[in-house]
Amino acid sequence: MGVGHPFAVHTLCQARPQRLGQARNFFYICLSPTGHSPSIGVPQSAHCIRLSLSSRLDRAPTSTAFSLPAMAGGDGDRARAPKRYKSSAPSKAALVDETAEMNYADDFDDDSRDGDNEVKKRDFTKLELKPDHVNRPLWACADGRIFLETFSPLYKQAYDFLIAIAEPVCRSTSIIPTSQSRPTACSRPRPYQEKSLSKMFGNGRARSGIIVLPCGAGKSLVGVSAACRIKKSCLCLATNAVSVDQWAFQFKLWSTIRDEHISRFTSDNKEKFRGMAGVVVTTYNMVAFGGKRSEDSEKIIEEIRSREWGLLLMDEVHVVPAHMFRKVISITKSHCKLGLTATLVREDERITDLNFLIGPKLYEANWLDLVKGGFIANVQCAEVWCPMTKEFFAEYLKKENSKKKQVNLH
Numbered sequence: 001m002g003v004g005h006p007f008a009v010h011t012l013c014q015a016r017p018q019r020l021g022q023a024r025n026f027f028y029i030c031l032s033p034t035g036h037s038p039s040i041g042v043p044q045s046a047h048c049i050r051l052s053l054s055s056r057l058d059r060a061p062t063s064t065a066f067s068l069p070a071m072a073g074g075d076g077d078r079a080r081a082p083k084r085y086k087s088s089a090p091s092k093a094a095l096v097d098e099t100a101e102m103n104y105a106d107d108f109d110d111d112s113r114d115g116d117n118e119v120k121k122r123d124f125t126k127l128e129l130k131p132d133h134v135n136r137p138l139w140a141c142a143d144g145r146i147f148l149e150t151f152s153p154l155y156k157q158a159y160d161f162l163i164a165i166a167e168p169v170c171r172s173t174s175i176i177p178t179s180q181s182r183p184t185a186c187s188r189p190r191p192y193q194e195k196s197l198s199k200m201f202g203n204g205r206a207r208s209g210i211i212v213l214p215c216g217a218g219k220s221l222v223g224v225s226a227a228c229r230i231k232k233s234c235l236c237l238a239t240n241a242v243s244v245d246q247w248a249f250q251f252k253l254w255s256t257i258r259d260e261h262i263s264r265f266t267s268d269n270k271e272k273f274r275g276m277a278g279v280v281v282t283t284y285n286m287v288a289f290g291g292k293r294s295e296d297s298e299k300i301i302e303e304i305r306s307r308e309w310g311l312l313l314m315d316e317v318h319v320v321p322a323h324m325f326r327k328v329i330s331i332t333k334s335h336c337k338l339g340l341t342a343t344l345v346r347e348d349e350r351i352t353d354l355n356f357l358i359g360p361k362l363y364e365a366n367w368l369d370l371v372k373g374g375f376i377a378n379v380q381c382a383e384v385w386c387p388m389t390k391e392f393f394a395e396y397l398k399k400e401n402s403k404k405k406q407v408n409l410h
């Protein structure tokens with residue numbers, strides 16, 4: 001089972017807050033054929049992830065890659081994971097499965113019982129830990145469950161491994177097939193992402209405006225989630241063709257939208273609107289371009305112009321030249337506009353134009369908080385002083401160059 005193995009991670013069930021205190025030191029994973037949603041609910045705080053087998057695999061997984069250390073008789077192929085780990089008896093009978101997995105449901109979520117009732121109880125109280133169990137933080141059961149010891153020294157590596165082999169299409173709703181052309185969110189936003197969205201949708205309707213999140217904080221998920229909440233078609237504008245591909249990918253990653261409902265429109269990739277494309281991803285340039293277009297392009301741009309979009313999603317709003325921005329805004333019609341950026345700073349005077357072209361700043365995350373929360377990498381700043389040439393210094397002192405035009409969009 002190597003990297004790229006066709007698993008899909010389906011987080012994270014219906015957490016019941018009152019259960020969180022009982023969270024076990026196990027990373028609980030359930031493997032099941034895609035399309036079948038395991039009904040076991042487990043709290044997120046217990047580091048729970050569901051893995052769902054892709055339809056490319058037509059049989060339930062065995063524990064070939066992960067072995068169940070405690071299980072006698074062949075790596076636990078027919079085994080259950082332990083109910084309790086007794087660290088005081090490290091090697092022999094250290095695992096005590098008091099009953100069977102039906103009782104796991106008691107510890108997690110009432111919803112889980114239905115699914116578990118299908119599984120017969122088994123007694124594994126006599127099973128022993130394998131001698132090298134400390135090197136085996138992952139326990140796989142024949143019924144598809146994998147348990148990861150969070151207290152294992154290899155926990156982090158094992159966790160990374162699971163994530164690496166999994167394709168994070170994630171989130172339970174993503175396994176529900178949908179015929180909708182509009183995206184439906186299948187993600188679990190982080191607190192600051194949720195806050196951004198709540199600022200946008202706070203009073204029950206979508207507000208236009210700008211959300212500022214540091215690089216790598218997950219603006220894409222916020223954009224996709226916004227499109228999902230609006231439940232209408234979305235025109236997504238990026239700065240270049242590479243970004244267009246990335247946005248198309250992000251929509252597939254974070255939502256249930258089907259491939260045929262996303263169209264990309266770049267100079268190299270003019271995907272015709274297949275049906276009523278729910279999401280069209282293109283560049284500012286493609287929309288604002290005033291020159292002669294090919295017949296195909298003309299048709300697509302006409303479609304873009306004539307349609308009433310639910311959301312105009314604008315990536316990197318701060319870098320778009322003002323005149324292009326105005327043009328794009330004036331030739332497209334949308335119910336709501338959302339601008340995303342990492343920094344509302346630009347070199348010309350026009351940053352404040354965004355205020356009336358799009359809307360106010362809805363939310364700005366403090367990057368230090370995100371670093372503290374472990375959501376983005378720690379940044380170290382070092383100030384390096386160096387001499388300026390005379391000419392450069394004279395230029396620097398000129399009023400119009402002396403300050404950066406930082407927006408205050410409150």
Ligand SMILES: Nc1ncnc2c1ncn2[C@@H]1O[C@H](COP(=O)(O)OP(=O)(O)OP(=O)(O)O)[C@@H](O)[C@H]1O
Binds near residue numbers: 189190213214218220
């Ligand atoms: N809620 C989330 N849960 C898990 N992973 C997330 C979440 N939000 C974002 N990520 C991950 O964080 C990483 C950065 O996300 P993304 O590329 O959207 O950031 P960004 O803010 O657009 O960055 P940039 O400014 O560099 O474009 C991605 O790997 C993404 O999958």
